Amino acid sequence: MTQEEKAGTGSAPGKPCYILAVETSCDETAVSVVKNGTEVLSNLISSQIETHKAFGGVVPEVASRKHVESITYMLDEAMQTSGITPREISAVAVTQGPGLVGALLVGIVAAKSAALAFGKPLIGTHHIAGHIYANQLEHDIVYPCIALVVSGGHTELVLMESEGHFQLIGRTRDDAVGEAYDKVARAIGFPYPGGPHVDRVAHESEEVVTLPRAWLEPDSYDFSFSGLKSAVLNVINQTKMRGETVHVGAIARGFQESVVEVLVEKAIRAMREYGAKQLLLCGGVAANRGLRTALRERCEREGIDLLVPSMKYCTDNAAMIGAAAYAKWKRGEFTSLDMKADPGLSLEEWSVQT
Ligand code: KG4
Ligand code: ZN
Numbered sequence: 001m002t003q004e005e006k007a008g009t010g011s012a013p014g015k016p017c018y019i020l021a022v023e024t025s026c027d028e029t030a031v032s033v034v035k036n037g038t039e040v041l042s043n044l045i046s047s048q049i050e051t052h053k054a055f056g057g058v059v060p061e062v063a064s065r066k067h068v069e070s071i072t073y074m075l076d077e078a079m080q081t082s083g084i085t086p087r088e089i090s091a092v093a094v095t096q097g098p099g100l101v102g103a104l105l106v107g108i109v110a111a112k113s114a115a116l117a118f119g120k121p122l123i124g125t126h127h128i129a130g131h132i133y134a135n136q137l138e139h140d141i142v143y144p145c146i147a148l149v150v151s152g153g154h155t156e157l158v159l160m161e162s163e164g165h166f167q168l169i170g171r172t173r174d175d176a177v178g179e180a181y182d183k184v185a186r187a188i189g190f191p192y193p194g195g196p197h198v199d200r201v202a203h204e205s206e207e208v209v210t211l212p213r214a215w216l217e218p219d220s221y222d223f224s225f226s227g228l229k230s231a232v233l234n235v236i237n238q239t240k241m242r243g244e245t246v247h248v249g250a251i252a253r254g255f256q257e258s259v260v261e262v263l264v265e266k267a268i269r270a271m272r273e274y275g276a277k278q279l280l281l282c283g284g285v286a287a288n289r290g291l292r293t294a295l296r297e298r299c300e301r302e303g304i305d306l307l308v309p310s311m312k313y314c315t316d317n318a319a320m321i322g323a324a325a326y327a328k329w330k331r332g333e334f335t336s337l338d339m340k341a342d343p344g345l346s347l348e349e350w351s352v353q354t
Pocket of ligand 2: 127131151152283284315316
């Protein structure tokens with residue numbers, strides 16, 4: 001049976017679409033069943049954070065092994081929780097990239113096996129498209145829209161003229177915002193992942209160390225966080241050299257204010273320039289209280305419709321992969337079973353064809 005013929009078994013008019021989705025691109029093993037790209041029937045996430053904490057970051061080989069340990073059990077569990085039978089499944093979606101190649105591979109092998117065993121088509125899915133479409137699990141997306149993607153590996157501004165079409169208008173030239181958070185957190189003594197700790201102490205501090213803003217060229221939508229990170233390290237070193245105590249909260253607050261101001265300003269400018277109807281925030285750093293509050297206030301003032309996923313859909317999960325894959329399923333755009341993991345998969349190239 002060809003991929004299209006298999007799709008025919010699930011895509012009859014009016015028949016609901018059930019996508020079994022798998023995500024293993026980094027340190028979370030996740031499996032979900034999503035109905036019509038919007039309704040989450042099951043959403044299982046097994047985090048490896050406790051294992052990686054001891055190393056101060058994700059160890060790729062350890063991540064792959066941990067995925068192997070849990071993926072089969074989680075596939076079973078997600079199917080059972082969803083109440084959907086293998087016959088009813090319309091397609092199997094899996095993160096193809098970007099991510100850690102060994103980690104991606106585990107999810108891909110599991111998804112291919114399920115697709116083959118169930119006789120259903122496969123949809124290789126882009127991880128960042130997943131983060132963006134996490135918004136569709138709780139809101140209606142209106143196009144054209146702009147997505148501000150802020151995660152541990154990505155910081156991007158994406159223009160979407162219509163469903164499934166992605167155009168990158170800005171990206172980080174060095175560190176991703178989550179990566180900068182984790183590095184700053186480590187410098188001020190917090191364990192991995194440090195973002196939530198920096199967020200917390202930044203809120204508690206009444207004092208602030210003023211740090212630079214990296215605006216880059218006036219018309220650029222790109223970002224840069226490595227200079228800011230170096231500025232933080234300089235403040236810490238100079239304070240120590242003077243024999244004074246490092247004020248962790250004041251540094252965290254200064255760092256967060258700098259990051260948030262640049263992200264918010266660039267996103268709002270992009271909204272105006274491209275005449276976008278909605279601003280979609282997504283990725284692990286979308287859980288940041290400072291960023292959520294600043295964006296909310298600014299968008300309210302400017303009359304911009306802001307979509308922010310709830311916390312459970314901000315960090316890596318498989319429901320977002322099922323949501324993103326739905327656009328491809330509707331168009332019958334499936335992936336061959338000889339699909340390979342692609343750590344550098346381009347978001348623009350992953351756009352729907354029609
Ligand atoms: O999207 P994600 O779960 O994984 C990637 O695909 O990268 O994002 C993880 C990143 C980590 O760097 C973590 O420190 C950061 O998101 N993060 C935060 C917060 N919660 C998670 N950063 C700042 N403030 C937070 N509250
Ligand atoms: Zn992610």
